[in-house]
Amino acid sequence: MKKLLSVLTLSLGVAFTASAGVVIIGNNAAGDMSAADVKKAFLGKGDSSLVVYELDEGNSTRSEFHSTVTGKSDAQLKAFWSKQVFTGKGNPPATVASATAMKAAVASNPSAIGYIDEADIDGTVKVILKP
Template sequence: MKKFLTLLTLSLGVASTAAAGVVVIGNTAAGDMSASDAKKAFLGKGDTSLVVYELDEGNATRAEFHSTVTGKSDAQLKAFWSKQVFTGKGNPPATVSSATAMKAAVASNPSAIGYIDEADVDGTVKVILKP
């Protein structure tokens, strides 16, 4: 039993360091962002001067981000954006396929925001929100 508990404790420690958590990123010149502003931006209701990027549907980081920040699942997001497009109220953000592509897109535009796992952050982008 002691060996089992020791292994369980060690595995939980490894699992918690494997993923640092999702963060909202901006260009290195960007200012900080509130959780409320991030939610609005990623649902097309915020600052219209922002260029918002999403990871592709089905991405685990995307699911974690939306669960934490917007409170929506992939299915709910799909339904939300379908309604927005149908009613002419908005279009979904552009998507990128990876953290590397997200960093490149955000780094190249001072008005761009996106999200990645905190472990993927480097000097090309700035963390503007840790939800």
């Protein structure tokens, strides 16, 4: 029993340290944004000139981002976008499959924003907000 508890404790420690935290990224030419502006953008209520990218559903970074920034769970987010689409008020952001794809999409468009784990940051994109 003691051995099992030690293994579980170590496993949880690894799970929590694997993620450095979510950061919002933009093209290197992008300026900083407030948390309120980012929330609006990812809920389709912000600056219409922004191109917003999301990670695919089921991605843990996506869940962490929305929990922290928009205050919505995966289920709430899905319900929100279903209602927006049904009522004709908006469509969800385009999705990408990975942090690498997110960086490529954001780096190629000066009007694009997205989010990735802070551990995935490199020189191709600029951190515009750390929530």
